[in-house]
Amino acid sequence: MYRLRFIFVMVLLAFTVIWVRLFYWQVLSHASLQELADAQHFYRLEIPAARGDILAADGTPLASNQTAYLVFAEKINIPEPEQIIPTLAKVLNEEEASISSRFAENDRWVPLKHHVEEEVAQELRNLELAGIGFEREDKRYYPEASMAAHLLGFVGKNEQGENQGYFGLEGMYDKDLQGKNGFLRQERDAAGNPIIIGKTERIEPKNGRALVLHLDKTVQFIVEEELKKGMERFGAKAGTVVIMDPRTGGITASASYPSYDPSIYWKFPEEFRRNPAVADTFEPGSTFKPLIMAAAIDERIVTPEDTIDESGPIKINEYSIRSWNNEYHGTLTMTGVLEYSSNVGMVQVAQKMGSSRIISFLKNAGFGKKTGIDLQEETEVFLRADDEWRDIDVATVSFGQGIALTPIQMVRAIGAIANGGKLVKPQIVKKIVAEDGEVIEMKPAVEGQLYKPATAWTITNMMVAAVNQGVLKRLVPEGYRIAGKTGTAQVPVEGHYDADKTIASFVGFAPADDPKFVMLVTLREPETSPWGSTTAAPIFFSIAEELLTYYGISPQ
């Protein structure tokens, strides 16, 4: 009887152990075992979303994607690496020592070269080298190389090793361009083929949206060529040209030197990456005079025919303000003040306006805050507080000294003269196009009426008169009316102005009667001459002449 009971207990115990074990495997370990089984049955793949293209106004690509590969070696399948290292080094255009050092690493899987282009990968595939594999690793491609690099930005890796846009449009519109990766989970057989009646989950990738810009490639090319030539000719350290359509605020071209190639951005100094047109500030000098003069005319404080006395320097408290060339012309009309670029005349205009009107105008013109241009690195330049404006500050700001602004702020403010007084928001992107055909139009944004249309027309004529006088006259293409103003600002260094270092500039628009473009040219520290009239102005007119032909605008 005891034996029977003993056997019964033992059987019960054995079954209990089995039940406990089964409970452990089937209930407690269910999730981890399911995961292990899935790992054998299911094939998982993240389907990368293609980064959106950046297209010029004509639809041709400025930034696109290029198929590239990571070439790797599975060392376990390469018994004698020494035999293939010379071939690999030759095809991959690498040093043999560099490839050998990769093979010397302890890992079974070693990367040999990143971003290898399709042709090179194909050449390697044809060699059928055992143990050499390829993993798709697309790279950003800029067909025009360094053209418009400051506008485009570049794509690098973030801390997680993922692609991310930095600077310019790549940085500003990174989320739109990136898209969303897809996912595939598919049941496969032992040979790795999909099982047609098995489970499949597929989420299609959402490719990045394309950006269509206002930028005209031909205009950009002309601008870059002329700026490069001009900088060499005048020995400038840096230069910037910005061109905007005054009616829409669309930036048709923007170039700055020194520049960089976004596809090999790491080979250039970091300071080359930010766009000087929106990230650097400068004292505008005399190019600022038409803005203050327009404000004074708009407020009916002066008329173009009103006169001032320019018989010598003007005293503001303990300061004495002279003319730029120490020449004085006696009685000058307001048009004459712009023609002769009279600092003394502008100080008198500022005195008539008073500090409150000047400060109010500066704020209305958008100085002291960002323009809102769609570029990542736009700098916010602050105006001094209302109660910090001294008499000398109000006086000097009238001729563009003691105020810092970005080139894009200057272009926008002059654009308001060109378009009948409207302050438009500068924009790089014209529209965003999604893969499914959805189009988001970036409509021109008018942010206010800075001047009355009549004032804008009056100041346009005064700027045309300023261009048709003195050394500039010979630069103006025959038969065209072009409005403009030169500027030469000294560079502030440690609390004082350096007499030898200047920023030469020229701002203007053409044709004056129906402007197609507003353009600003700035040159930092030109060596041949410090003056805007003999350095920045020739570049402006060379570009303007080409653009007038390109736009098919015939001389009058």
Place this chain on the structure above:
Amino acid sequence: MKKRTLLSVLISCTIVLSLVQIVVSHSLSIVGVHLTRIDGEMEGLRASNEFLKHQIASASAITAIAEQAQSNGFSSAEYRYFELPPVAMRSDN
């Protein structure tokens, strides 16, 4: 007699259904192979499309065209010609 007929029908059905199962299973496994091949072809075509797109973009880049034009002897225009709009002319006839 009836039983034998029923038995033979059952055996025949079993054989036929087994064959059908083999054929269907075979064709299903072949579909997987086809799918893999089609996926491979799609990937190949995609890569080829991207490569051609890249080639077109490189060849039509304005900088490449400018270089080509310069090497072919073209240079910037020295003189500019403008086509004026047609003007109404008086006829003497």
